Amino acid sequence: MDPSQENLSTEAALQLEINEWLEREEVKWRQKSRELWLKEGDRNSKFFHLSTLVRRRKNYITEIQLVSGRWIHSRDDIADYFTLKFSNVFHSSLPQIPSDMEGLLESKVSDSENALLSRVPDADKVKKVVWEMNSHKAPGPDGLPAQVAFVPDRWIAENVVLAQEVVHTFHNMKRKKGSVGFKLDFKKAYDSLEWDFILAVMRAVGFDQKVVDLIHQCISTVQFTLLLNGTKSSSFTPARGLRQGDPLSPYLFIMCADVLARLINREVARGSIKGVKLGLGAAAISKLFYADDVLLFCGAKISEVDVLMNCIDKYCLWSGQSISIEKSGIFVSKGVHRNFIAHVKNQWGFRQLSQGVKYLGVPLFLSRNKSKDFAYVKEKLEARANGWKSKSLSWMGRATLIKAVAQSSPLYTMSTCKLPKKLCNDMDGVLRKFWWSPKKSGNKCYSPMAWKELCQPLSVGGLGFRSFESFNEAMIAKLAWWVLSGAKVLVARGACKLVGSGDSILVWSDPWVPGLSNFKPLPKASLEEIPCLDVSQLMNHAKSDWNLGILNSLFDKDTIQAIQNIPKWNINQMDKWIWVKSSNGEFSVKSVFKEQESCPPKSLFAARALWMGIIGIRTDYFQLASASDLVEVVVFPNVEVVDDLLNSDIFTLKGTLILDLLWKTRNSKVYDERPVEIGGIMNSFKSLWSDHSSILKVPGSISHISLGAEGWTRPNCGVIKINCDAAVGSLFSSIAVVARDWRGKLVFTLSKKVNTIIPLQAEAEAILWAGQLSVSHGFSNVIIESDCKACVDVVNALGNCPWLIQSVMVAVVDVLSDLIFWKLCWVRRSANRAPHVFANGLSFIYLGVH
Numbered sequence: 001m002d003p004s005q006e007n008l009s010t011e012a013a014l015q016l017e018i019n020e021w022l023e024r025e026e027v028k029w030r031q032k033s034r035e036l037w038l039k040e041g042d043r044n045s046k047f048f049h050l051s052t053l054v055r056r057r058k059n060y061i062t063e064i065q066l067v068s069g070r071w072i073h074s075r076d077d078i079a080d081y082f083t084l085k086f087s088n089v090f091h092s093s094l095p096q097i098p099s100d101m102e103g104l105l106e107s108k109v110s111d112s113e114n115a116l117l118s119r120v121p122d123a124d125k126v127k128k129v130v131w132e133m134n135s136h137k138a139p140g141p142d143g144l145p146a147q148v149a150f151v152p153d154r155w156i157a158e159n160v161v162l163a164q165e166v167v168h169t170f171h172n173m174k175r176k177k178g179s180v181g182f183k184l185d186f187k188k189a190y191d192s193l194e195w196d197f198i199l200a201v202m203r204a205v206g207f208d209q210k211v212v213d214l215i216h217q218c219i220s221t222v223q224f225t226l227l228l229n230g231t232k233s234s235s236f237t238p239a240r241g242l243r244q245g246d247p248l249s250p251y252l253f254i255m256c257a258d259v260l261a262r263l264i265n266r267e268v269a270r271g272s273i274k275g276v277k278l279g280l281g282a283a284a285i286s287k288l289f290y291a292d293d294v295l296l297f298c299g300a301k302i303s304e305v306d307v308l309m310n311c312i313d314k315y316c317l318w319s320g321q322s323i324s325i326e327k328s329g330i331f332v333s334k335g336v337h338r339n340f341i342a343h344v345k346n347q348w349g350f351r352q353l354s355q356g357v358k359y360l361g362v363p364l365f366l367s368r369n370k371s372k373d374f375a376y377v378k379e380k381l382e383a384r385a386n387g388w389k390s391k392s393l394s395w396m397g398r399a400t401l402i403k404a405v406a407q408s409s410p411l412y413t414m415s416t417c418k419l420p421k422k423l424c425n426d427m428d429g430v431l432r433k434f435w436w437s438p439k440k441s442g443n444k445c446y447s448p449m450a451w452k453e454l455c456q457p458l459s460v461g462g463l464g465f466r467s468f469e470s471f472n473e474a475m476i477a478k479l480a481w482w483v484l485s486g487a488k489v490l491v492a493r494g495a496c497k498l499v500g501s502g503d504s505i506l507v508w509s510d511p512w513v514p515g516l517s518n519f520k521p522l523p524k525a526s527l528e529e530i531p532c533l534d535v536s537q538l539m540n541h542a543k544s545d546w547n548l549g550i551l552n553s554l555f556d557k558d559t560i561q562a563i564q565n566i567p568k569w570n571i572n573q574m575d576k577w578i579w580v581k582s583s584n585g586e587f588s589v590k591s592v593f594k595e596q597e598s599c600p601p602k603s604l605f606a607a608r609a610l611w612m613g614i615i616g617i618r619t620d621y622f623q624l625a626s627a628s629d630l631v632e633v634v635v636f637p638n639v640e641v642v643d644d645l646l647n648s649d650i651f652t653l654k655g656t657l658i659l660d661l662l663w664k665t666r667n668s669k670v671y672d673e674r675p676v677e678i679g680g681i682m683n684s685f686k687s688l689w690s691d692h693s694s695i696l697k698v699p700g701s702i703s704h705i706s707l708g709a710e711g712w713t714r715p716n717c718g719v720i721k722i723n724c725d726a727a728v729g730s731l732f733s734s735i736a737v738v739a740r741d742w743r744g745k746l747v748f749t750l751s752k753k754v755n756t757i758i759p760l761q762a763e764a765e766a767i768l769w770a771g772q773l774s775v776s777h778g779f780s781n782v783i784i785e786s787d788c789k790a791c792v793d794v795v796n797a798l799g800n801c802p803w804l805i806q807s808v809m810v811a812v813v814d815v816l817s818d819l820i821f822w823k824l825c826w827v828r829r830s831a832n833r834a835p836h837v838f839a840n841g842l843s844f845i846y847l848g849v850h
Contacts, residue, residue: 015687061229079233082226089191090224090238093320097200104262107206114208157478159290160362160416166285166297167365169278170333178336179276180305180344182296183353183364184312185327189292190249191241193256194320195220198242201256218248240320253291256319261289263311264296272307274299293360300336305344329353331365362413370420377410377419378427384409385434398438399463402431407466414468415475424469431465498803499566500573502536502543507554515562521555535575538563561731564755567804657688710831717742719781719821724770725835726754726762726788733757735766736839737773748777751838763788764805764812766835767795767824771815780820785827787836792826 063073064081072078109117166181173179186192195216202212219242226233242249267273268286275284276297288295296312298304316322330344331353344350355373357364363373384406393401410427413419428451435454437445455470456462496519497505497512505512511519512535523530531554538554540547551560661681668674715721722739736751750773754765767786774782786792794801794809795816801809816822829836 019687019690075229075231079226079228082228083233083236086224086226087236089188090236090241092194092196092239095194095197095318095320097194097197097318099200101200101204101259104259104266105201105204107204109206109208111208114206114211118208118210118214157416159288159293159295160360162285163288163295163359163364164362164366164416165278166276166288166295167331169276170331173333173335178300178333179274179297180300180333180336180340181276181331182294182308182350183329183331183357183359184294184296185324186292186294186321187324188241189321190244190253192320192322193242193253194240194318197319198252198256201259205255215248215252218246219243219252250291257289257292259318260294260311260315261287263315264308267307267311273304290360295359300332300340302340302343309348325349329357362416366417371423374413374417374419374423377413378423378430380409381406381427382430385430385438393438398435402435402465406431406434407468407471410468411471411475414472415478418476419468419472421469424467424472427468498576498806499535500575502539502575503534504575505535507533507535507538513559513562513566515565516559521559521563524554524556527554565757565761567761567807573807654689657685661685661688710828712831712834714740714744715742715783719783720747720774720779721783721785722770722774723785723827723832723835724766725786725832725839726759726766727836727839728757728759728762730757733759733762733765734839735762735769736835737766737770738834738838739773739777748773749834749838758804760788760790760802761804761808764791764808766839767791768808768812768815771812771822774822775815775818782816782819782821783823783825784816785825785832787827787829787832789826792824795824 061078063071064078065071066081072081170179170181198219199212199216202215203209207215222243223235223237225235242252264273264287268275268284273286275286277284286297296308298308312323325348329351330341332341341352345352353364355365355367366373384401410419432447432451433440433445436447451465452467453461454463455465455467458464496514497510499505499512507521508523508530509520513519513521536543538546538550546564548560551563555563661684665676665681669676712723720739720741722737724735724737726733726735733754733756734751735754736749738749739747741747750769752769754762756762756765763786767784767788770784770786774784790802791805791809794805795812812824816824
């Protein structure tokens with residue numbers, strides 16, 4: 001074709017139209033497939049087609065066999081069959097519920113809480129909720145997603161660990177009478193809960209009638225329509241039950257299940273049920289509840305079992321629920337007579353549980369062969385990775401599947417159980433084969449790069465995958481953090497006590513100095529006798545600072561420096577455990593895994609850094625090459641540029657796209673002897689840039705970035721503006737403040753030394769000093785500016801407070817509250833240059849300008 005301007009314009013217009021139709025086709029099949037784990041922007045129409053076909057075949061019902069043995073084939077007959085079945089499930093049993101609930105529940109909801117709950121939300125809140133809904137999960141004939149959150153700050157692993165401890169106690173129990181456990185399964189737990197029971201429980205705990213009526217309308221004004229083979233059947237109205245997926249349902253269910261717990265507690269208080277003790281002096285455990293998963297324990301006596309069963313029968317009579325005998329069962333401890341087991345089986349129809357039974361998705365009974373016990377984890381992983389529709393995924397799709405689905409599915413089991421090393425290695429092998437050769441059968445595959453290398457972070461040449469063994473240890477460390485005892489192999493690397501009053505911290509045995517390798521100080525070599533001290537005895541009389549005389553007599557210089565770098569404490573605050581590997585002091589599995597897999601940066605050759613370009617990894621994975629000298633020179637040049645430009649996704653994105661295109665063009669020239677066409681390269685770049693920029697939602701040109709430097713601005717009339725900054729040295733830091741009035745006139749400039757070499761602490765100290773100077777100088781209207789966004793966000797309640805500066809930030813808020821008007825603002829370095837220069841160049845000099 002003649003490359004005239006007219007033809008080029010026509011080609012561009014046609015290409016644009018084709019891209020638009022392709023995008024529409026992709027969106028249609030994405031929505032039909034309902035594969036929400038795949039990243040937005042990953043174009044994989046074949047995968048979406050297969051997912052849609054598999055889902056339709058799985059959900060398609062061609063015939064039903066009735067109890068009599070007769071088969072029905074007509075779609076209308078099948079629809080009527082299911083409609084009748086579900087109508088019976090949601091038919092009320094008209095329970096007899098005592099109005100006072102036998103005094104089991106007490107009123108806990110205050111008048112102010114009732115007023116808040118009954119308040120009508122404004123339009124903005126309604127809009128926010130609607131806008132936060134998943135675009136492919138709106139309520140309608142397809143229903144709501146089945147998985148919802150339960151109760152904040154609850155961890156399902158707690159119940160799993162306690163259940164396993166009870167089973168362990170059963171195995172080692174030496175009592176003659178022994179104990180018995182019941183694993184209960186409720187039939188249609190959500191669907192059979194009576195509305196009258198829900199409302200009665202709400203009234204008993206103190207909810208106002210207006211709130212009760214609102215909840216009643218929410219759960220009763222519903223109609224169900226069955227979606228059978230892609231067609232809606234006739235609708236029906238339920239008379240009881242909670243909708244699966246409704247955000248209200250878990251809370252209402254747990255509130256009602258508490259009635260069963262209180263029935264059991266009442267009998268425990270009366271001494272009718274003994275429960276199980278895990279050790280001498282331990283509290284007796286009579287129940288473990290997690291939503292509708294229930295474990296109950298009592299002594300192996302007919303009388304105790306009778307009382308327990310009476311509690312269950314009463315709860316079922318009130319709530320409308322019933323026990324599924326087929327799915328429930330018992331397990332007993334050592335020493336329980338077989339006559340007792342036979343009596344329980346015959347009286348209530350329970351079976352005796354054995355190997356293979358799971359509680360909350362984890363094996364309840366573990367044998368000596370752990371690989372066999374947890375083989376189901378590997379089987380699920382293989383089924384997901386070897387599924388025929390997964391074989392159609394691109395490199396990017398496979399990477400997403402590995403990270404978002406495959407490596408996440410075993411995490412729940414790994415959070416409570418230490419999987420065998422061989423099993424972890426086998427699971428790594430499953431994903432390694434899926435990554436390199438998803439379409440080949442057998443266990444062997446060619447791996448150009450070791451799986452261990454792929455599990456390294458992106459910054460050092462890996463893809464950020466997870467080693468199952470390392471992540472299992474990280475998850476177990478979370479459990480160790482929870483109990484802070486027992487297996488502390490990983491926890492000891494990051495668990496440290498934050499000094500408050502110092503009364504509960506022993507100097508030599510407790511970890512309390514974050515700057516030392518094991519957080520524990522060692523005595524001076526010349527110290528003949530080691531005194532028994534707590535940390536409070538190392539402070540001065542006012543507990544405002546350390547007693548340097550005592551420190552010099554006990555520790556060497558390095559230890560003293562580490563102690564002086566401890567964040568300022570609040571003497572009114574209790575000593576507490578913190579996790580030093582995370583900024584806010586809270587434990588996180590991610591920080592443990594990062595510590596496990598940490599390795600020094602590598603020097604990568606350009607060819608090794610760019611190897612992913614051959615197999616089509618997109619930009620967000622292509623950035624693993626940034627450690628290469630070649631790529632770093634191009635993408636992250638070592639030149640002075642505006643921060644906005646260097647740090648922007650646009651700059652990095654364009655650089656990596658150009659590198660990718662140059663590499664592929666070079667390969668086409670060398671191996672395929674294709675001529676290099678600059679116009680073709682530019683068109684390819686424009687197309688790639690359009691795709692990637694739309695995914696990242698960035699503007700189409702760098703011209704959108706503002707390159708102008710921000711400068712200092714005057715405050716309003718009558719307001720003093722104080723700028724503060726810190727300069728960190730090798731042994732100490734200096735902080736500086738510069739105060740100016742609304743006319744821009746200098747009020748004062750000051751600087752001083754602080755005993756820390758941590759930038760965040762130094763910046764926090766500068767803000768605190770600025771506030772203290774405002775009060776001491778008698779200012780009433782003050783604006784304080786800092787270029788430390790982390791500190792500013794903490795004071796303005798926009799971010800979590802790092803543990804390093806918790807006490808300082810509390811002091812900042814206390815000091816500023818004494819002012820009539822105050823404001824703490826974050827500014828760029830360019831608007832905070834005066835204290836920055838002063839802190840760096842004039843440390844320890846008091847200029848005395850007033």
